[in-house]
Amino acid sequence: MIKRSFLSCLSLVVFGVYAQVAKKNDKNRPNVIFIYADDLGYGDLSCYGATKIKTPNLDKLASSGVRFSNAHCTSATCTPSRYALLTGEYPWRKEGTGILPGDAALIIPTNKITLPKLFKQAGYKTANVGKWHLGLGDQVAKDWNGEVKPGPNEVGFDYSFIFPATADRVPTVFMENHKVVALDPNDPIEVNYNVKVGKDPVGKEHPELLKMKSSPDQGHDNTIINGIGRIGYMSGGKKARWVDEEVSTTFLIKAQEFIEENHKKPFFLYFALTEPHVPRMPATIFRGKSGLGYRGDAILQLDWTVGQIMKQLETLGIDKNTMIIFTSDNGSVLDDGYVDGAVTELNGHTPAGFFRGGKYSVLEAGTRIPFILSWPATVKPKVSSAMICQMDLLASFSNLLGQSIPNNDASDSKNTLDAFLGKSQKGRGVLIEQGGNASGKGGTLAIVKENWKFIPPNDGIGVQPLVNIETGNSNEPQLYNLNEDLGEKNNLARKFPEKVKELSELFEKETGLR
Numbered sequence: 001m002i003k004r005s006f007l008s009c010l011s012l013v014v015f016g017v018y019a020q021v022a023k024k025n026d027k028n029r030p031n032v033i034f035i036y037a038d039d040l041g042y043g044d045l046s047c048y049g050a051t052k053i054k055t056p057n058l059d060k061l062a063s064s065g066v067r068f069s070n071a072h073c074t075s076a077t078c079t080p081s082r083y084a085l086l087t088g089e090y091p092w093r094k095e096g097t098g099i100l101p102g103d104a105a106l107i108i109p110t111n112k113i114t115l116p117k118l119f120k121q122a123g124y125k126t127a128n129v130g131k132w133h134l135g136l137g138d139q140v141a142k143d144w145n146g147e148v149k150p151g152p153n154e155v156g157f158d159y160s161f162i163f164p165a166t167a168d169r170v171p172t173v174f175m176e177n178h179k180v181v182a183l184d185p186n187d188p189i190e191v192n193y194n195v196k197v198g199k200d201p202v203g204k205e206h207p208e209l210l211k212m213k214s215s216p217d218q219g220h221d222n223t224i225i226n227g228i229g230r231i232g233y234m235s236g237g238k239k240a241r242w243v244d245e246e247v248s249t250t251f252l253i254k255a256q257e258f259i260e261e262n263h264k265k266p267f268f269l270y271f272a273l274t275e276p277h278v279p280r281m282p283a284t285i286f287r288g289k290s291g292l293g294y295r296g297d298a299i300l301q302l303d304w305t306v307g308q309i310m311k312q313l314e315t316l317g318i319d320k321n322t323m324i325i326f327t328s329d330n331g332s333v334l335d336d337g338y339v340d341g342a343v344t345e346l347n348g349h350t351p352a353g354f355f356r357g358g359k360y361s362v363l364e365a366g367t368r369i370p371f372i373l374s375w376p377a378t379v380k381p382k383v384s385s386a387m388i389c390q391m392d393l394l395a396s397f398s399n400l401l402g403q404s405i406p407n408n409d410a411s412d413s414k415n416t417l418d419a420f421l422g423k424s425q426k427g428r429g430v431l432i433e434q435g436g437n438a439s440g441k442g443g444t445l446a447i448v449k450e451n452w453k454f455i456p457p458n459d460g461i462g463v464q465p466l467v468n469i470e471t472g473n474s475n476e477p478q479l480y481n482l483n484e485d486l487g488e489k490n491n492l493a494r495k496f497p498e499k500v501k502e503l504s505e506l507f508e509k510e511t512g513l514r
Helices: 002-027 056-063 078-087 115-121 244-262 293-316 390-401 497-511
Strands: 031-037 066-068 125-131 159-163 190-192 233-235 267-272 322-328 371-374 382-384 430-434 445-449 452-455 478-481
Touching (some): 056 293, 056 371, 078 115, 115 125, 115 390, 159 244, 244 293, 452 497
Parallel strands (some): 031 267, 066 382, 125 159
Antiparallel strands (some): 066 371, 445 452, 452 478
16 A cells, blocks of 8 residues: 555656656747748838838737848749758759749659658648749659649648649649649649640730730740739649639638647648739738738738738637747849739838849848747747848757757758847858859859858849849959948948958858859
8 A cells, every 4th residue: 555655656756747847848849830921022011111011910920029130041032942941951052943833843852851841750740831832743744633742741741732833823723732622623734834735815815814914025924814824834724723812811721720720739830921922913802902002912911811820829829839930032023024013103112121132133132031030938029130041940940849950961051049039149150142043053142251241253144134123243243241231332342352352262162163
Protein backbone atom coordinates (compact mmCIF):
# COMPACT_ATOMS: atom_id res chain seq x y z
CA MET A 1 0.00 0.00 0.00
CA ILE A 2 2.84 2.34 0.93
CA LYS A 3 4.66 1.37 -2.25
CA ARG A 4 1.56 2.03 -4.34
CA SER A 5 1.06 5.44 -2.69
CA PHE A 6 4.71 6.31 -3.31
CA LEU A 7 4.42 5.34 -6.96
CA SER A 8 1.23 7.35 -7.30
CA CYS A 9 2.91 10.41 -5.80
CA LEU A 10 5.94 9.89 -8.02
CA SER A 11 3.69 9.65 -11.08
CA LEU A 12 1.97 12.90 -10.14
CA VAL A 13 5.34 14.63 -9.73
CA VAL A 14 6.62 13.30 -13.06
CA PHE A 15 3.38 14.25 -14.78
CA GLY A 16 3.54 17.72 -13.25
CA VAL A 17 7.11 18.23 -14.47
CA TYR A 18 6.16 16.92 -17.90
CA ALA A 19 3.14 19.22 -18.04
CA GLN A 20 5.31 22.22 -17.17
CA VAL A 21 7.84 21.26 -19.85
CA ALA A 22 5.07 20.71 -22.39
CA LYS A 23 3.53 24.04 -21.50
CA LYS A 24 6.90 25.73 -21.89
CA ASN A 25 7.44 23.99 -25.22
CA ASP A 26 3.99 25.08 -26.41
CA LYS A 27 5.01 28.68 -25.77
CA ASN A 28 8.00 28.13 -28.04
CA ARG A 29 5.80 26.47 -30.66
CA PRO A 30 3.43 29.13 -31.92
CA ASN A 31 1.01 28.63 -34.75
CA VAL A 32 2.57 30.39 -37.72
CA ILE A 33 0.71 32.15 -40.54
CA PHE A 34 2.92 33.53 -43.28
CA ILE A 35 0.95 36.00 -45.42
CA TYR A 36 2.62 36.82 -48.73
CA ALA A 37 1.39 39.83 -50.71
CA ASP A 38 2.15 40.01 -54.42
CA ASP A 39 3.88 43.12 -55.86
CA LEU A 40 3.20 45.23 -52.77
CA GLY A 41 5.65 48.12 -52.40
CA TYR A 42 7.39 49.51 -49.33
CA GLY A 43 5.22 52.63 -49.45
CA ASP A 44 1.86 50.95 -50.08
CA LEU A 45 0.76 50.70 -46.43
CA SER A 46 -0.19 53.51 -44.07
CA CYS A 47 1.99 52.00 -41.34
CA TYR A 48 4.90 52.50 -43.75
CA GLY A 49 4.09 56.13 -44.42
CA ALA A 50 1.38 56.03 -47.09
CA THR A 51 -0.97 58.98 -46.78
CA LYS A 52 -3.23 58.48 -49.80
CA ILE A 53 -4.47 55.07 -48.68
CA LYS A 54 -5.38 53.63 -45.29
CA THR A 55 -4.68 50.04 -44.26
CA PRO A 56 -6.07 49.84 -40.71
CA ASN A 57 -5.81 46.08 -40.24
CA LEU A 58 -2.16 45.94 -41.21
CA ASP A 59 -1.53 49.04 -39.11
CA LYS A 60 -3.05 47.16 -36.15
CA LEU A 61 -0.88 44.13 -36.89
CA ALA A 62 2.22 46.34 -37.03
CA SER A 63 1.37 48.01 -33.73
CA SER A 64 1.20 44.60 -32.05
CA GLY A 65 4.59 43.37 -33.24
CA VAL A 66 7.82 44.27 -35.00
CA ARG A 67 7.70 46.45 -38.09
CA PHE A 68 10.93 46.24 -40.07
CA SER A 69 12.37 49.12 -42.08
CA ASN A 70 15.23 47.13 -43.65
CA ALA A 71 13.56 43.86 -44.67
CA HIS A 72 14.20 42.17 -48.00
CA CYS A 73 13.10 39.46 -50.33
CA THR A 74 16.04 38.07 -52.30
CA SER A 75 14.76 39.07 -55.71
CA ALA A 76 12.80 41.76 -57.49
CA THR A 77 10.42 39.28 -59.10
CA CYS A 78 8.06 36.67 -57.70
CA THR A 79 9.20 33.16 -58.63
CA PRO A 80 12.79 33.58 -57.42
CA SER A 81 11.71 35.23 -54.14
CA ARG A 82 9.31 32.38 -53.42
CA TYR A 83 11.96 29.81 -54.28
CA ALA A 84 14.40 31.43 -51.82
CA LEU A 85 11.80 31.67 -49.06
CA LEU A 86 10.89 27.98 -49.23
CA THR A 87 14.38 26.53 -49.89
CA GLY A 88 16.77 28.86 -48.04
CA GLU A 89 18.88 29.14 -51.18
CA TYR A 90 19.65 32.14 -53.39
CA PRO A 91 17.65 31.53 -56.59
CA TRP A 92 20.37 32.86 -58.90
CA ARG A 93 22.47 29.84 -57.93
CA LYS A 94 20.07 27.58 -59.83
CA GLU A 95 19.10 27.75 -63.50
CA GLY A 96 15.40 28.01 -64.29
CA THR A 97 14.30 30.04 -61.27
CA GLY A 98 13.18 33.09 -63.25
CA ILE A 99 9.52 34.07 -63.73
CA LEU A 100 7.83 30.83 -64.76
CA PRO A 101 5.11 30.22 -67.34
CA GLY A 102 1.96 28.55 -66.08
CA ASP A 103 2.90 25.13 -67.47
CA ALA A 104 6.40 24.96 -65.92
CA ALA A 105 7.70 21.90 -64.10
CA LEU A 106 8.28 22.03 -60.34
CA ILE A 107 11.56 23.81 -59.56
CA ILE A 108 11.77 23.08 -55.81
CA PRO A 109 13.71 19.87 -55.06
CA THR A 110 11.58 17.24 -53.36
CA ASN A 111 14.59 15.61 -51.65
CA LYS A 112 15.79 18.66 -49.70
CA ILE A 113 14.59 20.53 -46.64
CA THR A 114 12.01 23.24 -47.18
CA LEU A 115 10.23 25.63 -44.85
CA PRO A 116 7.05 23.50 -44.66
CA LYS A 117 9.09 20.29 -44.21
CA LEU A 118 10.81 21.89 -41.24
CA PHE A 119 7.43 22.55 -39.61
CA LYS A 120 6.28 19.00 -40.37
CA GLN A 121 9.39 17.67 -38.63
CA ALA A 122 8.32 19.67 -35.58
CA GLY A 123 4.85 18.09 -35.58
CA TYR A 124 2.94 20.89 -37.30
CA LYS A 125 0.07 20.53 -39.76
CA THR A 126 1.04 22.46 -42.87
CA ALA A 127 -0.97 24.10 -45.64
CA ASN A 128 -0.43 26.23 -48.71
CA VAL A 129 -3.32 28.41 -49.84
CA GLY A 130 -3.09 30.90 -52.70
CA LYS A 131 -0.69 31.64 -55.51
CA TRP A 132 1.98 29.00 -56.20
CA HIS A 133 4.06 29.93 -59.29
CA LEU A 134 6.86 27.44 -58.60
CA GLY A 135 5.90 24.87 -61.21
CA LEU A 136 3.99 21.59 -61.11
CA GLY A 137 4.81 18.10 -62.30
CA ASP A 138 8.15 16.78 -63.47
CA GLN A 139 7.91 18.18 -66.99
CA VAL A 140 6.25 20.95 -69.00
CA ALA A 141 3.91 18.59 -70.87
CA LYS A 142 1.36 17.44 -68.32
CA ASP A 143 -2.17 16.09 -68.14
CA TRP A 144 -4.23 18.73 -66.31
CA ASN A 145 -7.18 16.33 -66.23
CA GLY A 146 -5.64 13.80 -63.84
CA GLU A 147 -3.29 14.07 -60.88
CA VAL A 148 -0.63 16.73 -61.39
CA LYS A 149 2.42 16.03 -59.26
CA PRO A 150 4.93 16.58 -57.80
CA GLY A 151 3.79 19.90 -56.38
CA PRO A 152 3.19 21.61 -53.02
CA ASN A 153 2.32 18.35 -51.25
CA GLU A 154 5.65 16.79 -52.24
CA VAL A 155 7.69 19.70 -50.86
CA GLY A 156 6.12 19.65 -47.40
CA PHE A 157 2.49 20.80 -47.41
CA ASP A 158 -0.12 18.44 -45.96
CA TYR A 159 -2.80 20.38 -47.78
CA SER A 160 -2.73 22.78 -50.71
CA PHE A 161 -5.33 24.90 -52.45
CA ILE A 162 -3.69 27.00 -55.15
CA PHE A 163 -3.76 28.36 -58.61
CA PRO A 164 -0.74 27.14 -60.58
CA ALA A 165 1.02 30.38 -61.54
CA THR A 166 -0.32 33.94 -61.54
CA ALA A 167 -3.73 35.39 -62.28
CA ASP A 168 -2.56 36.72 -65.65
CA ARG A 169 -1.38 33.29 -66.86
CA VAL A 170 -3.27 30.16 -67.85
CA PRO A 171 -4.53 27.78 -66.62
CA THR A 172 -7.00 29.90 -64.68
CA VAL A 173 -8.17 27.12 -62.37
CA PHE A 174 -7.96 26.20 -58.70
CA MET A 175 -6.11 23.05 -57.71
CA GLU A 176 -6.75 21.20 -54.47
CA ASN A 177 -3.81 18.97 -53.66
CA HIS A 178 -3.10 17.26 -57.00
CA LYS A 179 -6.32 17.89 -58.92
CA VAL A 180 -8.14 20.70 -60.70
CA VAL A 181 -11.25 21.71 -58.76
CA ALA A 182 -14.66 21.24 -60.45
CA LEU A 183 -13.22 19.77 -63.64
CA ASP A 184 -15.70 18.18 -66.02
CA PRO A 185 -14.08 15.06 -67.53
CA ASN A 186 -16.06 15.69 -70.71
CA ASP A 187 -14.40 19.10 -71.10
CA PRO A 188 -10.67 18.37 -70.72
CA ILE A 189 -8.14 21.14 -70.23
CA GLU A 190 -5.31 21.80 -72.65
CA VAL A 191 -2.61 24.42 -72.05
CA ASN A 192 0.06 25.66 -74.43
CA TYR A 193 2.40 28.61 -74.23
CA ASN A 194 3.66 28.35 -77.81
CA VAL A 195 0.68 27.82 -80.09
CA LYS A 196 -3.01 28.51 -79.86
CA VAL A 197 -5.20 25.63 -78.69
CA GLY A 198 -8.97 25.34 -78.82
CA LYS A 199 -11.50 27.83 -80.15
CA ASP A 200 -11.58 30.37 -77.30
CA PRO A 201 -11.14 33.95 -78.56
CA VAL A 202 -7.80 35.64 -77.93
CA GLY A 203 -7.24 39.25 -76.98
CA LYS A 204 -5.01 40.02 -79.95
CA GLU A 205 -7.77 39.10 -82.40
CA HIS A 206 -10.84 40.22 -80.41
CA PRO A 207 -10.08 43.32 -78.31
CA GLU A 208 -13.77 44.20 -78.39
CA LEU A 209 -14.43 41.29 -76.00
CA LEU A 210 -12.12 42.63 -73.29
CA LYS A 211 -13.52 44.29 -70.18
CA MET A 212 -9.96 45.31 -69.24
CA LYS A 213 -7.62 46.46 -71.99
CA SER A 214 -4.10 45.10 -72.17
CA SER A 215 -1.03 47.31 -72.37
CA PRO A 216 0.82 46.98 -75.70
CA ASP A 217 3.61 44.41 -76.06
CA GLN A 218 3.27 42.83 -72.61
CA GLY A 219 1.82 39.51 -73.73
CA HIS A 220 -1.62 39.69 -72.13
CA ASP A 221 -3.36 39.14 -75.45
CA ASN A 222 -3.80 35.39 -75.63
CA THR A 223 -6.86 33.39 -74.44
CA ILE A 224 -9.63 35.61 -73.05
CA ILE A 225 -11.06 34.34 -69.77
CA ASN A 226 -13.64 36.32 -67.79
CA GLY A 227 -13.21 39.19 -70.23
CA ILE A 228 -9.47 39.46 -69.56
CA GLY A 229 -6.66 38.53 -71.94
CA ARG A 230 -4.08 36.16 -70.44
CA ILE A 231 -0.55 35.03 -71.11
CA GLY A 232 -0.68 31.62 -72.77
CA TYR A 233 -3.42 29.61 -74.46
CA MET A 234 -6.03 27.42 -72.80
CA SER A 235 -8.99 25.36 -73.94
CA GLY A 236 -11.56 23.34 -72.00
CA GLY A 237 -12.26 23.36 -68.28
CA LYS A 238 -15.11 25.86 -68.66
CA LYS A 239 -16.76 24.91 -65.35
CA ALA A 240 -13.44 24.88 -63.52
CA ARG A 241 -12.31 28.37 -64.53
CA TRP A 242 -12.37 30.85 -61.69
CA VAL A 243 -13.83 34.35 -61.78
CA ASP A 244 -11.26 37.02 -60.92
CA GLU A 245 -13.55 38.91 -58.57
CA GLU A 246 -13.99 35.77 -56.43
CA VAL A 247 -10.39 34.51 -56.26
CA SER A 248 -9.39 36.44 -53.14
CA THR A 249 -12.41 35.44 -51.06
CA THR A 250 -12.12 31.81 -52.20
CA PHE A 251 -8.55 31.68 -50.92
CA LEU A 252 -9.62 33.38 -47.68
CA ILE A 253 -12.35 30.80 -47.08
CA LYS A 254 -9.93 27.93 -47.65
CA ALA A 255 -7.37 29.51 -45.30
CA GLN A 256 -10.03 29.97 -42.62
CA GLU A 257 -11.21 26.38 -43.02
CA PHE A 258 -7.68 25.12 -42.42
CA ILE A 259 -7.27 27.32 -39.33
CA GLU A 260 -10.63 26.18 -37.92
CA GLU A 261 -9.83 22.50 -38.46
CA ASN A 262 -6.36 22.70 -36.92
CA HIS A 263 -6.52 25.40 -34.25
CA LYS A 264 -6.17 22.94 -31.36
CA LYS A 265 -2.73 21.79 -32.50
CA PRO A 266 0.27 23.66 -33.94
CA PHE A 267 -0.14 24.61 -37.59
CA PHE A 268 1.81 26.41 -40.31
CA LEU A 269 -0.15 28.21 -43.02
CA TYR A 270 1.56 29.68 -46.08
CA PHE A 271 -1.13 32.09 -47.31
CA ALA A 272 -0.06 33.58 -50.65
CA LEU A 273 -2.37 36.43 -51.64
CA THR A 274 -2.90 37.66 -55.19
CA GLU A 275 -3.11 41.38 -54.45
CA PRO A 276 -2.08 43.76 -55.87
CA HIS A 277 -0.73 41.70 -58.82
CA VAL A 278 -2.37 42.13 -62.22
CA PRO A 279 -5.02 41.69 -63.44
CA ARG A 280 -6.45 43.79 -60.63
CA MET A 281 -10.10 42.91 -60.46
CA PRO A 282 -11.20 43.41 -56.83
CA ALA A 283 -14.59 42.38 -55.53
CA THR A 284 -17.36 44.90 -56.16
CA ILE A 285 -17.49 46.10 -52.54
CA PHE A 286 -13.93 47.46 -52.84
CA ARG A 287 -14.15 49.09 -56.25
CA GLY A 288 -13.72 52.83 -56.21
CA LYS A 289 -13.10 52.87 -52.45
CA SER A 290 -9.41 53.83 -52.56
CA GLY A 291 -9.53 56.65 -55.09
CA LEU A 292 -6.35 55.14 -56.58
CA GLY A 293 -7.84 52.94 -59.27
CA TYR A 294 -8.13 49.17 -59.15
CA ARG A 295 -4.62 48.80 -57.72
CA GLY A 296 -5.53 50.83 -54.65
CA ASP A 297 -8.83 48.98 -54.35
CA ALA A 298 -6.93 45.67 -54.43
CA ILE A 299 -4.74 46.87 -51.55
CA LEU A 300 -7.89 47.65 -49.53
CA GLN A 301 -9.12 44.13 -50.27
CA LEU A 302 -5.76 42.75 -49.13
CA ASP A 303 -5.95 44.69 -45.88
CA TRP A 304 -9.51 43.47 -45.25
CA THR A 305 -8.42 39.87 -45.86
CA VAL A 306 -5.68 40.16 -43.24
CA GLY A 307 -8.23 41.63 -40.86
CA GLN A 308 -10.54 38.64 -41.35
CA ILE A 309 -7.73 36.26 -40.40
CA MET A 310 -6.94 38.34 -37.30
CA LYS A 311 -10.59 38.31 -36.21
CA GLN A 312 -10.81 34.55 -36.65
CA LEU A 313 -7.75 34.00 -34.44
CA GLU A 314 -9.31 36.17 -31.72
CA THR A 315 -12.61 34.29 -31.94
CA LEU A 316 -10.81 30.95 -31.60
CA GLY A 317 -8.76 32.26 -28.68
CA ILE A 318 -5.43 31.54 -30.35
CA ASP A 319 -4.38 35.04 -31.34
CA LYS A 320 -1.83 35.44 -28.53
CA ASN A 321 0.22 32.38 -29.46
CA THR A 322 -0.11 32.70 -33.22
CA MET A 323 2.73 34.33 -35.08
CA ILE A 324 1.63 36.27 -38.14
CA ILE A 325 4.28 37.30 -40.62
CA PHE A 326 3.16 39.69 -43.33
CA THR A 327 5.40 40.69 -46.23
CA SER A 328 5.62 40.96 -50.03
CA ASP A 329 7.39 38.90 -52.69
CA ASN A 330 8.98 41.93 -54.37
CA GLY A 331 8.59 45.65 -54.88
CA SER A 332 5.82 47.58 -56.54
CA VAL A 333 4.87 47.99 -60.19
CA LEU A 334 2.08 50.08 -61.68
CA ASP A 335 1.55 49.36 -65.38
CA ASP A 336 2.35 45.64 -65.57
CA GLY A 337 0.22 44.59 -68.49
CA TYR A 338 -3.26 46.09 -68.15
CA VAL A 339 -4.84 49.52 -68.35
CA ASP A 340 -6.50 49.70 -64.93
CA GLY A 341 -5.96 53.22 -63.58
CA ALA A 342 -2.83 52.33 -61.61
CA VAL A 343 -0.91 55.13 -63.34
CA THR A 344 -3.58 57.66 -64.25
CA GLU A 345 -5.27 57.48 -60.83
CA LEU A 346 -2.14 57.40 -58.67
CA ASN A 347 -3.11 60.76 -57.14
CA GLY A 348 0.20 61.38 -55.41
CA HIS A 349 0.55 57.93 -53.87
CA THR A 350 4.16 56.63 -53.80
CA PRO A 351 4.16 52.80 -53.85
CA ALA A 352 7.95 52.59 -53.54
CA GLY A 353 8.13 55.07 -50.69
CA PHE A 354 11.36 57.07 -50.86
CA PHE A 355 13.29 54.35 -52.72
CA ARG A 356 14.34 54.17 -56.38
CA GLY A 357 13.28 51.39 -58.70
CA GLY A 358 10.59 48.79 -58.14
CA LYS A 359 9.71 45.33 -59.39
CA TYR A 360 12.38 44.06 -61.83
CA SER A 361 14.98 46.43 -60.33
CA VAL A 362 18.20 45.82 -58.38
CA LEU A 363 17.71 49.22 -56.76
CA GLU A 364 16.27 49.16 -53.23
CA ALA A 365 12.60 49.39 -54.20
CA GLY A 366 12.99 46.04 -55.95
CA THR A 367 13.72 43.98 -52.85
CA ARG A 368 13.09 46.20 -49.81
CA ILE A 369 9.57 45.38 -48.80
CA PRO A 370 7.10 45.68 -45.91
CA PHE A 371 7.70 43.05 -43.23
CA ILE A 372 5.67 42.74 -40.04
CA LEU A 373 6.01 40.01 -37.42
CA SER A 374 3.40 39.77 -34.69
CA TRP A 375 3.47 37.19 -31.86
CA PRO A 376 1.65 38.84 -28.94
CA ALA A 377 2.58 36.19 -26.37
CA THR A 378 6.28 36.72 -26.91
CA VAL A 379 7.19 39.68 -29.14
CA LYS A 380 7.04 43.25 -27.90
CA PRO A 381 5.91 46.00 -30.28
CA LYS A 382 8.73 47.99 -31.85
CA VAL A 383 10.24 49.26 -35.09
CA SER A 384 13.45 47.53 -36.12
CA SER A 385 16.17 48.65 -38.53
CA ALA A 386 17.90 45.23 -38.55
CA MET A 387 18.63 43.95 -42.05
CA ILE A 388 16.57 40.79 -42.42
CA CYS A 389 15.76 38.56 -45.38
CA GLN A 390 12.84 36.22 -45.99
CA MET A 391 15.31 33.50 -47.00
CA ASP A 392 16.56 33.41 -43.39
CA LEU A 393 13.24 32.28 -41.95
CA LEU A 394 14.14 28.65 -42.59
CA ALA A 395 17.31 28.69 -40.46
CA SER A 396 15.66 30.92 -37.87
CA PHE A 397 12.65 28.63 -37.42
CA SER A 398 15.09 25.72 -37.26
CA ASN A 399 16.49 27.41 -34.15
CA LEU A 400 13.09 28.28 -32.67
CA LEU A 401 11.63 24.81 -33.16
CA GLY A 402 14.78 22.85 -32.35
CA GLN A 403 14.89 21.16 -35.74
CA SER A 404 18.09 20.33 -37.59
CA ILE A 405 18.80 21.14 -41.23
CA PRO A 406 20.63 18.48 -43.27
CA ASN A 407 24.13 19.33 -44.46
CA ASN A 408 24.23 21.25 -47.74
CA ASP A 409 20.51 22.12 -47.55
CA ALA A 410 19.31 25.73 -47.14
CA SER A 411 22.94 26.78 -47.50
CA ASP A 412 22.24 30.51 -47.80
CA SER A 413 19.74 30.78 -44.93
CA LYS A 414 21.15 32.40 -41.79
CA ASN A 415 19.85 32.14 -38.25
CA THR A 416 18.71 35.67 -37.42
CA LEU A 417 15.96 34.65 -34.99
CA ASP A 418 16.76 37.35 -32.43
CA ALA A 419 16.40 40.01 -35.11
CA PHE A 420 13.08 38.57 -36.32
CA LEU A 421 11.75 38.57 -32.76
CA GLY A 422 12.88 42.14 -32.14
CA LYS A 423 15.47 41.12 -29.54
CA SER A 424 18.45 42.36 -31.56
CA GLN A 425 19.24 45.06 -34.09
CA LYS A 426 21.89 42.77 -35.59
CA GLY A 427 20.43 40.94 -38.55
CA ARG A 428 22.08 39.60 -41.67
CA GLY A 429 25.60 40.93 -42.25
CA VAL A 430 25.77 40.57 -46.03
CA LEU A 431 22.95 40.32 -48.57
CA ILE A 432 22.97 39.71 -52.31
CA GLU A 433 20.05 41.46 -54.04
CA GLN A 434 18.78 40.21 -57.39
CA GLY A 435 17.16 42.38 -60.04
CA GLY A 436 15.48 41.01 -63.13
CA ASN A 437 15.30 41.20 -66.92
CA ALA A 438 18.99 41.90 -67.39
CA SER A 439 21.88 40.27 -69.21
CA GLY A 440 24.19 37.84 -67.46
CA LYS A 441 23.62 34.84 -65.22
CA GLY A 442 20.78 35.43 -62.78
CA GLY A 443 20.10 38.99 -63.92
CA THR A 444 21.66 41.98 -62.19
CA LEU A 445 23.07 41.34 -58.72
CA ALA A 446 24.16 43.77 -56.00
CA ILE A 447 25.77 43.32 -52.61
CA VAL A 448 24.92 45.09 -49.35
CA LYS A 449 27.19 45.08 -46.33
CA GLU A 450 26.74 47.28 -43.27
CA ASN A 451 24.53 49.68 -45.26
CA TRP A 452 27.06 50.03 -48.07
CA LYS A 453 25.63 48.87 -51.38
CA PHE A 454 27.68 48.00 -54.45
CA ILE A 455 26.28 47.29 -57.92
CA PRO A 456 28.93 45.94 -60.29
CA PRO A 457 28.99 47.45 -63.79
CA ASN A 458 26.96 45.63 -66.43
CA ASP A 459 25.59 46.18 -69.90
CA GLY A 460 21.89 45.80 -69.09
CA ILE A 461 19.25 48.37 -70.00
CA GLY A 462 18.85 51.31 -67.62
CA VAL A 463 15.04 51.46 -67.70
CA GLN A 464 12.63 48.59 -68.20
CA PRO A 465 10.54 50.20 -70.98
CA LEU A 466 7.40 48.07 -70.62
CA VAL A 467 6.87 49.14 -67.00
CA ASN A 468 8.93 52.37 -66.93
CA ILE A 469 11.02 51.30 -63.93
CA GLU A 470 14.73 51.98 -63.40
CA THR A 471 16.59 48.67 -63.41
CA GLY A 472 19.73 49.87 -61.62
CA ASN A 473 21.91 48.70 -64.51
CA SER A 474 24.90 50.82 -65.52
CA ASN A 475 28.22 50.31 -67.27
CA GLU A 476 29.82 52.16 -64.36
CA PRO A 477 30.29 50.73 -60.85
CA GLN A 478 27.78 52.08 -58.33
CA LEU A 479 28.34 52.57 -54.61
CA TYR A 480 25.74 53.94 -52.21
CA ASN A 481 25.75 54.67 -48.50
CA LEU A 482 22.27 53.57 -47.47
CA ASN A 483 22.65 55.11 -44.04
CA GLU A 484 22.68 58.55 -45.60
CA ASP A 485 21.18 57.97 -49.04
CA LEU A 486 18.20 55.58 -49.03
CA GLY A 487 17.14 56.95 -52.41
CA GLU A 488 20.44 55.83 -54.01
CA LYS A 489 20.90 59.25 -55.59
CA ASN A 490 24.62 59.81 -54.94
CA ASN A 491 27.01 57.34 -56.57
CA LEU A 492 30.13 57.34 -54.35
CA ALA A 493 32.17 54.86 -56.38
CA ARG A 494 34.78 57.40 -57.49
CA LYS A 495 34.99 58.97 -54.06
CA PHE A 496 35.62 55.68 -52.22
CA PRO A 497 37.64 53.38 -54.52
CA GLU A 498 38.85 51.26 -51.60
CA LYS A 499 35.29 50.51 -50.55
CA VAL A 500 34.50 49.57 -54.16
CA LYS A 501 37.48 47.21 -54.17
CA GLU A 502 36.45 45.66 -50.84
CA LEU A 503 32.85 45.05 -51.89
CA SER A 504 33.82 43.92 -55.37
CA GLU A 505 36.07 41.23 -53.90
CA LEU A 506 33.40 40.21 -51.40
CA PHE A 507 30.84 40.08 -54.21
CA GLU A 508 33.05 37.68 -56.17
CA LYS A 509 33.56 35.53 -53.08
CA GLU A 510 29.84 35.36 -52.24
CA THR A 511 28.57 34.78 -55.78
CA GLY A 512 31.45 33.22 -57.70
CA LEU A 513 30.82 35.86 -60.37
CA ARG A 514 33.11 38.56 -61.68
